[in-house]
Amino acid sequence: MKNSVIFILVALSVCLTACDLPLEEEIFKSNNEILNKFSVRVMVSGDCSSDENSGNLHYVDSVNEMSGAGGAAGNNTFLAGFETAWGAGDRIGIFSPQALTAPGAAPGSQNLPFTAQNSANSSHFSGKMYWGSGLHNFYAYYPYNSESALTAENSGSEVNVKVSLASNQIQNGNNSDHIGNYDFMVASPLKDITPASSLSEINANFRFHHLFSLLVFQFRSSFITGDIVSLKLTSQGMPVSLASGTTDLSQSTPATGEEYTIRAGSSPSDLSITITESSEECNISSLYTKSAKLYLVMLPGDYTSQNFTLxxxxxxxxxNTQTGRYTKRGIKILRGTLYTVQLNLDDFTW
Structure with a gap:
């Protein structure tokens, strides 16, 4: 058959919250061009339900599951007040060992960018990829990086991309707008897709999953007042951030909350994450509900055998500035899950 362009229209709906954040996209293929419709800029508003239980480091809503549903443009996915939206210009990377980069080219499309065309809960993505012959496999990730593809390590059975999670994160104001800067998502592989003729359509679903987890810190104090400058979380053994690593997009999607396999070396910086507040508008009060929040993205893992130092x-x-310290036993942090952490600053050592 002649090479026809793959048309991909993805209606994406995603949520970053206490759940496996799948973005589900519907892909409609027709004659010529791969029009992809999904992107990611995580915009979160609101917060998960919390309580005022006593305790210095209180984990609330530690396990909330969500499964996203793809659909027509305009669909939204909500969870506990959090909603994800796409921004125009957001890009994802798509791989297919069988698809072509141009008519007549050799099989193999690696890390082709697809770009969101508008800002909305569901956004069209555009890019080009052409059908080859035989059954096709497709793999995708967010956010796109032109240097993410590891060609030397990729084969017919593996599609490796670079992944990292910054140990220094910046928040500007009492909001979660920065979360998308540190997010990373992998789509469930689409396998054995039959090429379409120039007149036929194929419907498929891409489901994205978050690699990381989110901690939302709430504060209260009877005697500390002022603005939060920064919060540093340090583990006593397991990494919480990732200077550099790789993940295979072709790996089977893990069960909800379970971790993706990430190959990574060890770095001293991986044992801590610092979230710095840059606006000087994150105030502390005597009530959790009146104080500002900090949003920190971290690696999932079983931290129950070690302590966290804050x-x-x-x-x-x-x-004047004051520095307070507190140590708390770790818990199991599930992938794609939001945790609300309540900190009573009266129990810190100042």
């Missing part, structure tokens, strides 16, 4: 820097109303 170091909080606060700028008081007189301009």
């Amino acid at each position: 170091e909080l820097i606060v700028r008081e109303n007189d301009g």
